[in-house]
Amino acid sequence: MNDRWTKHLDILIKYKLSRKDIDHVASHKELQLRGRTLEFFNLLAESAIPTIIMSASGIGYDSIGLFLEKQ
Numbered sequence: 001m002n003d004r005w006t007k008h009l010d011i012l013i014k015y016k017l018s019r020k021d022i023d024h025v026a027s028h029k030e031l032q033l034r035g036r037t038l039e040f041f042n043l044l045a046e047s048a049i050p051t052i053i054m055s056a057s058g059i060g061y062d063s064i065g066l067f068l069e070k071q
Contacts, residue, residue: 026063027066031067033071
């Protein structure tokens with residue numbers, strides 16, 4: 001697992017993935033959540049249930065966070 005993680009980060013660095021690139025992808029019109037996901041998140045928020053989203057990509061906070069903010 002550690003080797004895969006290291007290789008993944010090396011690729012991100014090699015191709016100079018920037019926050020601007022992540023923002024561009026998060027803004028793409030064809031990128032969508034599965035059906036009723038936003039309703040589910042709204043229900044969690046209304047019920048004051050904390051939500052943690054985990055990502056193995058290493059850029060989850062930026063990519064998922066930006067996408068959800070735009071939704």
